[in-house]
Amino acid sequence: MTDTPDNIGQQYDEIALWWNDRHKASNYGVAQVEKALAFSNASGKALDVGCGAGGRLMKLLEDRGFEITGIDASSEMINLARLNHPKNLFIEDDIRFWDTDMQYDFILAWDCLFHLPLDMQKPVLAKLCRMLSKHGVMIHTFGDGVGAHTDTWLGQEFYYSSIGIRQNIELLFENGLSIMHLELDQFPEKHVYTISRKS
Numbered sequence: 488m489t490d491t492p493d494n495i496g497q498q499y500d501e502i503a504l505w506w507n508d509r510h511k512a513s514n515y516g517v518a519q520v521e522k523a524l525a526f527s528n529a530s531g532k533a534l535d536v537g538c539g540a541g542g543r544l545m546k547l548l549e550d551r552g553f554e555i556t557g558i559d560a561s562s563e564m565i566n567l568a569r570l571n572h573p574k575n576l577f578i579e580d581d582i583r584f585w586d587t588d589m590q591y592d593f594i595l596a597w598d599c600l601f602h603l604p605l606d607m608q609k610p611v612l613a614k615l616c617r618m619l620s621k622h623g624v625m626i627h628t629f630g631d632g633v634g635a636h637t638d639t640w641l642g643q644e645f646y647y648s649s650i651g652i653r654q655n656i657e658l659l660f661e662n663g664l665s666i667m668h669l670e671l672d673q674f675p676e677k678h679v680y681t682i683s684r685k686s
Contacts, residue, residue, distance in 0.1 A: 495560050495645075495646070496559075496560035496581075499539070499561035499563070499564055500563040502641050504563075505641070506539060506564070507540040507571070513542070516597050517543055520595065523626035523668075523682045526624050526667050526668075527623075528622055530552035530554075531553060531591075532555075532589065532593075532620075533556070533595065534558070534589075534618065535555060535557040535558070536594065536595065536615065537558070537559055537598070537602075538559050539559055539561070539564045539567075540567035540571055541567070545557065545575070555572070555576070556576045556591075557575060558578045558579075558580055559577070559578075559579065560579070560580065562579050565579045582603075586614065590619070592619075592622075592623045594615055594619055594623065594624075594625040595625075595627075596625070596627035596628070600628070600629060601648060602645065602647065602648075604646075608648060608650045608654075609658055612655070612658055616658075616659065623684065624684050625684075625685075626680060626681070626682050626683075628679065629651075629679055629680075629681075630648075630649030630677050630678070630679065631678070631679050632677050633649060634649070635649075636648075652679060663686050664684060664686070666681060666682075667684050668681065668682040
């Protein structure tokens with residue numbers, strides 16, 4: 488199993504239609520993102536990292552009036568997102584290498600950073616912190632544990648990694664963010680989300 492940007496994009500290309508159909512009416516992650524939006528003082532520019540085909544979480548941002556940029560490594564996911572949300576800007580790229588001088592008032596990274604190689608967890612999260620505007624809010628998910636592993640899902644072997652709760656929190660603090668909420672929201676599954684705001 489290789490964890491190259493082309494590989495993860497191709498893996499999600501294979502399941503893009505299934506993903507799109509399954510998540511249209513899903514409530515997964517909605518309550519958590521709504522909680523994050525409650526900490527956001529205003530609309531403005533939003534970045535959806537690993538946006539997939541868009542759907543319910545992106546619609547929350549649209550309903551709030553955000554100007555949205557979505558980024559994903561899967562060309563099929565991006566094609567579907569453009570059909571589902573024609574008013575938004577979508578970029579097919581790998582978040583490890585993509586960069587911008589743009590500042591975002593809200594950053595959503597739901598169930599995507601865990602596909603990064605372990606040694607890219609900190610650099611990418613630090614980059615997202617830098618992209619957050621003053622008083623901007625970020626919600627991101629990660630695993631409650633440290634290390635990397637692979638798991639089989641929908642007939643494919645996917646790569647996952649995490650730097651755990653402590654290192655995530657320390658990195659957010661080091662980059663000028665305050666923790667507004669942290670929760671193991673799928674216990675006993677090792678799934679964590681945190682809401683942070685730039686001071």
